[in-house]
Amino acid sequence: MKNPLNLVSTTTYGRDLNLEQRQKKATIWKALFRLSTLVGVVALAILIISIVNQAFGLVAIEDTNDRNDFISTSIKEVTKTELIQLIETNLSTNRVRTLDREEPLVERSRHDLMALVETEVFKQRIVDSYSLFGSIFTPNTFRDQVAKKHPEAIVEFKSWFTPQFLQESMSKTPELAGIRTALFGSLFLILITISVAFPLGVSAAIYLEEYARQNTWLSRVIQTNIDNLAGVPSIIYGILGLTIFVRAFEPITSGRLFGYEGANGRTILAAGLTMALLILPILITNAQEAIRAVPNSLRQASYGLGATQWQTIWYHVLPYALPGILTGTILAISRALGETAPLIIVGAATYITKDPSGLFSNFTAIPIQIYNWTTRPQQEFRNIAAVAILVLMFMLLSMNAVAILWRNKIQNKR
Amino acid sequence: MHKSVAVDKVTSESLGITQNNLFRNNKRWSETIIKAVLTLAGIVSIFTTIGIVYELGKESLLFFSLPGVTLKEFLTGTVWQPVIGKFGVLPLVTSTMITSLFAMLVAIPLGLGAAIFLSEYAADKTRKVLKPILEILAGIPTVVYGYFALTFMTPLLRGIFGQENVEIYNMLSAGLVMGIMILPLISSMSEDALHAVPRSLRDAALGLGATKLETSIQVVFPAALSGIISAVILGISRAVGETMIVAIAAGSGPNFTFNPLKAAETMTGYIARISGGDLSYDTPDYNSIFAIGLLLFLVTLVLNMISRHISRKYREVYE
Numbered sequence: 001m002k003n004p005l006n007l008v009s010t011t012t013y014g015r016d017l018n019l020e021q022r023q024k025k026a027t028i029w030k031a032l033f034r035l036s037t038l039v040g041v042v043a044l045a046i047l048i049i050s051i052v053n054q055a056f057g058l059v060a061i062e063d064t065n066d067r068n069d070f071i072s073t074s075i076k077e078v079t080k081t082e083l084i085q086l087i088e089t090n091l092s093t094n095r096v097r098t099l100d101r102e103e104p105l106v107e108r109s110r111h112d113l114m115a116l117v118e119t120e121v122f123k124q125r126i127v128d129s130y131s132l133f134g135s136i137f138t139p140n141t142f143r144d145q146v147a148k149k150h151p152e153a154i155v156e157f158k159s160w161f162t163p164q165f166l167q168e169s170m171s172k173t174p175e176l177a178g179i180r181t182a183l184f185g186s187l188f189l190i191l192i193t194i195s196v197a198f199p200l201g202v203s204a205a206i207y208l209e210e211y212a213r214q215n216t217w218l219s220r221v222i223q224t225n226i227d228n229l230a231g232v233p234s235i236i237y238g239i240l241g242l243t244i245f246v247r248a249f250e251p252i253t254s255g256r257l258f259g260y261e262g263a264n265g266r267t268i269l270a271a272g273l274t275m276a277l278l279i280l281p282i283l284i285t286n287a288q289e290a291i292r293a294v295p296n297s298l299r300q301a302s303y304g305l306g307a308t309q310w311q312t313i314w315y316h317v318l319p320y321a322l323p324g325i326l327t328g329t330i331l332a333i334s335r336a337l338g339e340t341a342p343l344i345i346v347g348a349a350t351y352i353t354k355d356p357s358g359l360f361s362n363f364t365a366i367p368i369q370i371y372n373w374t375t376r377p378q379q380e381f382r383n384i385a386a387v388a389i390l391v392l393m394f395m396l397l398s399m400n401a402v403a404i405l406w407r408n409k410i411q412n413k414r
Numbered sequence: 415m416h417k418s419v420a421v422d423k424v425t426s427e428s429l430g431i432t433q434n435n436l437f438r439n440n441k442r443w444s445e446t447i448i449k450a451v452l453t454l455a456g457i458v459s460i461f462t463t464i465g466i467v468y469e470l471g472k473e474s475l476l477f478f479s480l481p482g483v484t485l486k487e488f489l490t491g492t493v494w495q496p497v498i499g500k501f502g503v504l505p506l507v508t509s510t511m512i513t514s515l516f517a518m519l520v521a522i523p524l525g526l527g528a529a530i531f532l533s534e535y536a537a538d539k540t541r542k543v544l545k546p547i548l549e550i551l552a553g554i555p556t557v558v559y560g561y562f563a564l565t566f567m568t569p570l571l572r573g574i575f576g577q578e579n580v581e582i583y584n585m586l587s588a589g590l591v592m593g594i595m596i597l598p599l600i601s602s603m604s605e606d607a608l609h610a611v612p613r614s615l616r617d618a619a620l621g622l623g624a625t626k627l628e629t630s631i632q633v634v635f636p637a638a639l640s641g642i643i644s645a646v647i648l649g650i651s652r653a654v655g656e657t658m659i660v661a662i663a664a665g666s667g668p669n670f671t672f673n674p675l676k677a678a679e680t681m682t683g684y685i686a687r688i689s690g691g692d693l694s695y696d697t698p699d700y701n702s703i704f705a706i707g708l709l710l711f712l713v714t715l716v717l718n719m720i721s722r723h724i725s726r727k728y729r730e731v732y733e
Contacts, residue, residue, distance in 0.1 A: 022625050025627060026626055026627035026628070029627045029631075030531075030535060030626070030627065032527060033527045033528070033530050033531035033535060034531050034535070035527070036524040036525075036526075036527025036528045037528040037531045037536075037544055037548075037601075039524050039528075040528055040547070040548050040551060040594075040597050040598065041544065041547050041548070043551065043594045044547060044551050046566065047558070047562050047566075050562060050565065050566040051558070051561070051562070054565060199455075200455050201455075203454075204452070204458065204459065207449075207452035207455060207456045208456060211449055211452060211453070218453070221460065222456045222457065222459060225459050225460050226459050227718075227722060228715060228718060228719070229459060229462060229463060231648070231651055231714060231715070231717075231718035231721075232655075232711065232714060232715070233654075233655025233657070233682065233710060233711075233714055234655070234657065235655065235657045235682050235685055235686065235707070235710070236466060236470075236710065236711050236714075238685075238689070239470065239685070239689075239703065239704065239707045240465055240466050240469060242689065243465075243469040243473070244465055247695070277462050281459065308442075308445055309445060309449075310448050310449075334553065337555075338553075338554070338555025338557070339555070340557040340658050341556075341657035341658055341682070341686055344686050344689065344690045345685070345689045347689075347693075367555055370557050370558070370561065371557050371560070371658065371661075371662065374557075374561045374564060374565075374662055375662060382565060385561060386565075389558050389561060392555065392558070393554070393558070396553060396554075396555070397550075400550075400553060404546075
């Protein structure tokens, strides 16, 4: 290290610098440091704004079937009975029956029936879409562009986030597509991941913190190994999952061993196990920290009363460390929830409309859906990808908020 | 000595501990089982590593035993076209290096600047607000960053450098966004290192008449250097292994180019694209992802080990 004395008489910046100049330099650099922190904050803001920007905005809607073939006046003047008639004559009997079962047509509101006629009879489709800020500041650019390309289309404001988006499954038409299958897939995946990783991770952490204090070669190897595993790129875990869980354990992961007619090992079980391996190092490290924070006096008191080592751990160490362990677990789960690359390798399906029904079903997950929609050329798929991102971020942020609040609550208590 | 032992024997027998001993032995037995189970749980992580090394190694050997594939060609060839039997990994490596380079050009100065600001300049209140915000940035899934690169950064770059100069998929956009992703990692690890430098060092420097900047840069920064370097190396390892941003924004299709405005596939991007489709097992394509995976694994492993070694060995310890 340089001799700090250097600073006073001469600085490494040059011999001639006087105090005023040195302080000027200090001010400039302070501003730069502040600026780089701000860049991080601004980047976060821009990221969120740019996603919201895609999730709402003007759209151009056009009928696939010419509505003049069905009605002679504006749809607003058509009576309710005529609307029902339109639906019953132009849709297949099966579809009419399904709709009737959901809610009898006669009992539906006029507004509801109008929407049905527009989407199902006229087959309204979104042909163009515009960003939120564009829609607010320069809506006419979009209107002109639509007028040129789709003279028949009407322009209106649309929120791409709708209740239907959460309820519907995948579709080839962006405005009808939803995230339901992916949402269930993600939740189910997390459930499998956590039920495997939590017991394994906590056990390993207990071993390393409570039993391996003697610092045996085995514990040292395990500790180094966990540190190394934490830095392995997630895509490598995907490759491991592909070879071990999808291929080598195929009879188990496809469910064939248990009498299921599984097609292959690319199931939600294989993906869940892969994710479990992925978050294991994070979970162990977090749990270790929580266990390490338990005061030693607690252990000694327990031993002093004649408890065995396991009794001490089970009745005193774990209850004390549990909140910390759970907080760490939530953070590990949120990592698994957003992880995409391993799922691609393990083979999540991108187009699937059935909810996962068991351990051996094919599946998709929210990040996979986002990836899939993002890589499609049509702008409308980017719009729904933005909404899917908002859903995912909402889940992640609420999980993290719970973890942080929990941690603060515990810290305040002690 | 001899006497006291004898006394012990008498008392324990008179208290009827022989019966208790049986009970205690039982307990020890269950304690042993529990310990064994916990040890096994720890060993699972070793099996994970063995699994990774074994599978990557085995399939890579299969890849290198394919006709026309040699280690020399793999490491020095500049064309990656498995269909026509060209297996030179360099195009994938150079694009990985270029995206990582731009990521680090963003993440190192900004990350270190933020770390110095948060640790040396910011008031406690400001720090308590800003640090969690940067941590949110670290928690955003990489697929979201990929979306951001494609829908925001790329149009921005095309606006700046001209549509005709910047391809829709390009390495620069992916690299810059990756830098934003790695920024919080570097800032938070470096900030921890700076924060651990004892106050007395700062006081001494300030007392000698150094400005705050001189104290931070010439006294505190060198004292925390090992932690900072290990953070930077970890950041590089993250950039090399990052998949989704490059898979979405850097382009698909290997391209041997040093122009960051052009599309070129990285190692991770290649693995994701090949295995994303309907992959048939035991084809050259399938085997090749393991060879590239092995290369990736070795590079990140070495980087991580160097990072940890530096942070341990060269850490300045203060009382």
